[in-house]
């Protein structure tokens with residue numbers, strides 16, 4: 001199937017210096033900030049930092065993709081919508097996601113390269129556990145919107161990560177057994 | 182002052198900053214992302230809440246300190262990259278007449294990043310910087326999601342203010358980090374009309 005590009009409504013307000021994409025305020029930050037926030041959130045072992053990172057991403061991605069699909073009602077099939085979500089990931093600089101082996105029942109999503117993993121490696125070298133919690137949230141949020149579910153419906157686990165030395169980041173997507181459907 | 186801020190904001194905000202076919206945004210010597218302000222604020226404020234729930238009262242500030250430190254680290258490396266980038270050399274360096282202009286140049290660049298509108302309110306070279314933000318995303322999102330705060334909530338901008346002073350007046354990179362420290366003395370999230378950040382040499386606040 002041909003790639004369906006993510007072509008959102010974009011505006012920059014020069015009075016408020018605010019960038020709006022598909023009705024979400026967006027901003028530019030680089031791998032230094034993203035990597036430091038990741039490390040900050042993961043560091044205290046008395047809280048679940050990865051859950052906070054993935055949860056924050058899931059909700060906002062689900063919302064923005066829903067806004068975009070509302071603005072472009074011709075993007076109807078799940079395949080088209082997955083293509084748009086992958087292109088959104090690319091456009092934002094999170095790098096590449098391949099959704100071809102997953103559907104509403106779950107499956108495997110592969111990322112041949114990942115901003116989060118690259119940023120970590122550039123700053124601190126390889127690590128022992130997967131770190132792309134943001135990407136897990138992105139996938140869960142995109143799937144929720146594409147298949148008409150609420151955030152929390154899909155569970156995404158990163159089984160291999162570039163920051164750990166794998167060739168790609170690999171995410172296992174499942175329907176969450178806790179419900180929230 | 183030689184810095185033409187509207188021209189810088191115009192130029193930077195109209196650059197096509199988005200992922201290439203590989204999904205990478207290489208600009209200003211860093212790997213950029215277009216990120217949701219809601220992601221940052223939900224992540225940071227949830228992190229702070231969870232940390233605060235667990236820690237004893239006397240170290241309740243740890244979450245906030247860690248988040249400000251992440252922003253200092255970020256700002257110091259990012260803006261060093263920016264000041265050595267081809268974009269800076271082409272666009273901003275020709276406007277710089279004296280070292281203090283770099284503070285205005287950095288402020289102008291950040292005004293094009295979607296962080297809201299902030300301005301230099303006062304600059305005593307090498308001694309003190311006062312920045313005022315009219316609509317930081319941290320304060321706006323905090324008010325929307327959690328209601329009125331009792332203290333400043335703009336941890337990212339607090340850290341970035343420090344990094345501006347460190348880079349312009351501290352020892353040469355990479356030895357100048359935390360030469361300055363910053364406090365957010367006013368914040369929209371606690372009901373002030375704007376957020377205000379004051380940066381002074383680290384020893385001066387102790």
Ligand SMILES: [Zn+2]
Nearest residue numbers: 117132161169
């Ligand atoms: Zn990864």
Ligand SMILES: [Zn+2]
Nearest residue numbers: 320335368376
């Ligand atoms: Zn504030």
